[in-house]
Amino acid sequence: MNTTTPxxxxxxxxxxAVAGFLAAASGVAVGTGVAALLQGVPSPIESVxxxxxxxxxPFLKEFAVKQFGTADxxxxxxxxxxxxxxxxxxxxxxxxxxxxLAVGAVALIGVIAVAAAAIDRTTTxxxxxxxxxxxxxxxxxxAVLIVLLGTLTQLNRKLESLPAGFDRRxxxxxxxxxxxxxxxxxxxxxxxxSAAAAAxxxxxxxxxxxxxxxxxxxxVQLDLKGITPFVTPNRDFYRVDTALRVPDVPAxxxxxxxxxxxxxxxxxxxxxxxxxxxVENRITLTCVSNEVGGRYLGNAAWLxxxxxxLLEMAGVQSGADAIKSTSADRWTAxxxxxxxxxxxxxxxxxxxxxxxxPLEHGFPARLVVPGLYGFVSATKWLVxxxxxxxxxxxxxWTTRDYTAEAPIKFSSRIDVPKSFQSFPRDKVRLGGVAWxxxxxxxxxxxxxxxxxxxxxxxxAEDNLETWRQWMWQWDDATEGTHxxxxxxxxxxxxxxxSERARIRPNGTTGWHSVQFRVE
Numbered sequence: 001m002n003t004t005t006p007x008x009x010x011x012x013x014x015x016x017a018v019a020g021f022l023a024a025a026s027g028v029a030v031g032t033g034v035a036a037l038l039q040g041v042p043s044p045i046e047s048v049x050x051x052x053x054x055x056x057x058p059f060l061k062e063f064a065v066k067q068f069g070t071a072d073x074x075x076x077x078x079x080x081x082x083x084x085x086x087x088x089x090x091x092x093x094x095x096x097x098x099x100x101l102a103v104g105a106v107a108l109i110g111v112i113a114v115a116a117a118a119i120d121r122t123t124t125x126x127x128x129x130x131x132x133x134x135x136x137x138x139x140x141x142x143a144v145l146i147v148l149l150g151t152l153t154q155l156n157r158k159l160e161s162l163p164a165g166f167d168r169r170x171x172x173x174x175x176x177x178x179x180x181x182x183x184x185x186x187x188x189x190x191x192x193x194s195a196a197a198a199a200x201x202x203x204x205x206x207x208x209x210x211x212x213x214x215x216x217x218x219x220v221q222l223d224l225k226g227i228t229p230f231v232t233p234n235r236d237f238y239r240v241d242t243a244l245r246v247p248d249v250p251a252x253x254x255x256x257x258x259x260x261x262x263x264x265x266x267x268x269x270x271x272x273x274x275x276x277x278x279v280e281n282r283i284t285l286t287c288v289s290n291e292v293g294g295r296y297l298g299n300a301a302w303l304x305x306x307x308x309x310l311l312e313m314a315g316v317q318s319g320a321d322a323i324k325s326t327s328a329d330r331w332t333a334x335x336x337x338x339x340x341x342x343x344x345x346x347x348x349x350x351x352x353x354x355x356x357x358p359l360e361h362g363f364p365a366r367l368v369v370p371g372l373y374g375f376v377s378a379t380k381w382l383v384x385x386x387x388x389x390x391x392x393x394x395x396x397w398t399t400r401d402y403t404a405e406a407p408i409k410f411s412s413r414i415d416v417p418k419s420f421q422s423f424p425r426d427k428v429r430l431g432g433v434a435w436x437x438x439x440x441x442x443x444x445x446x447x448x449x450x451x452x453x454x455x456x457x458x459x460a461e462d463n464l465e466t467w468r469q470w471m472w473q474w475d476d477a478t479e480g481t482h483x484x485x486x487x488x489x490x491x492x493x494x495x496x497x498s499e500r501a502r503i504r505p506n507g508t509t510g511w512h513s514v515q516f517r518v519e
């Protein structure tokens with residue numbers, strides 16, 4: 001009688017990798033789907049991503065914005081997903097021979113996600129509710145992994161009497177079940193994510209402004225192909241913020257609390273705001289992350305209530321010098337009190353270019369403050385204004401090496417030509433925009449190579465809170481490659497400095513230049 005036991009045949013490495021991947025994917029999918037059904041609750045991936053954003057050093061944030069632009073958030077989410085997938089697959093491969101170690105590794109990853117959810121500032125729900133998606137992710141991932149690894153090890157035992165291979169049919173049956181969880185969770189997350197706010201916005205019809213913006217003056221938009229439109233369409237307006245997922249805040253349940261150093265605390269609903277006399281103003285906004293010649297600025301017609309009127313209703317007490325504004329995802333900014341109560345058109349906006357605020361630009365309501373960079377003023381998804389003192393708090397970015405007060409540094413940009421664009425010799429026309437919010441642009445100059453500064457033609461001025469277009473024609477252009485450089489002078493008589501300053505702590509400076517070719 002032959003008593004020799006055949007050598008055990010290990011499941012192939014790819015089966016372990018698939019097991020680990022499906023375990024993580026099914027858990028994340030279930031957690032994401034449940035999060036979509038719970039209003040104001042981030043998914044597990046978003047909670048981990050939010051912690052990465054909050055804990056990342058400022059230089060890394062600046063690098064991401066510079067390199068990836070508005071794609072920085074999808075890239076971050078993609079990075080989290082890819083990292084998780086790789087770790088899970090490695091754990092699955094290890095689990096073929098050491099299942100306990102694999103289960104422990106996946107459990108550790110899940111606990112990190114639960115911890116991230118426990119301290120996620122972006123949630124608008126209770127902390128207990130916020131934990132549910134991550135806890136489910138952990139539970140489902142572990143359950144699926146244990147079942148899949150158990151199937152692999154069970155197959156191995158059965159295969160001891162066989163020369164090689166394992167029962168792929170049984171493995172695939174379990175894998176397909178896990179895949180179904182992935183599909184269902186993904187569909188639910190896609191269908192119900194931000195569903196409440198989107199449905200709410202679709203049902204809103206904004207009232208007309210009691211004080212409408214004057215008609216746009218003739219000559220504001222210059223006739224030059226490639227120049228930035230004077231009014232930026234909503235779809236093209238820049239977006240820079242810390243929200244991985246747009247907060248799902250329907251107007252019906254929205255409330256703005258104004259409190260702190262005031263005589264009377266206010267709690268205003270969206271209907272309350274719409275019933276107030278609304279004003280409309282065209283205002284250019286600029287992000288502190290805008291590099292010299294960058295695209296992080298835009299001009300729009302905003303509809304809302306002046307902040308000075310809201311604060312007058314509340315009654316500001318003496319000694320206050322700031323407002324602390326808080327978004328639905330608990331992002332904070334500090335704004336000088338005198339800036340939101342002076343004659344500039346600082347406002348609580350509910351409309352943008354004739355329609356309710358887009359979800360990604362702050363629906364239901366946001367702050368719009370002319371003359372200040374957005375990180376100290378432009379709070380989106382606004383839910384709270386506290387009248388206070390700068391000495392009593394710090395905003396989100398002022399804890400990250402940015403200044404507490406950040407007036408926009410006036411600047412200018414060349415839109416035409418693009419870098420290395422070619423012109424026929426008799427059609428060299430350059431153009432772009434210049435901005436000095438609340439002060440105004442007096443003059444724009446351009447020079448070619450090391451030649452003299454030439455005065456450009458300015459488009460008509462709309463108001464002191466919007467940018468101006470400029471254009472210049474090179475009549476005696478010479479063939480070859482050239483460099484165009486631009487600078488602006490504001491209405492206070494100050495001319496842009498050529499000295500380069502980095503984004504942090506309060507915005508860039510320097511002259512924008514581009515190279516082009518005349519043929």
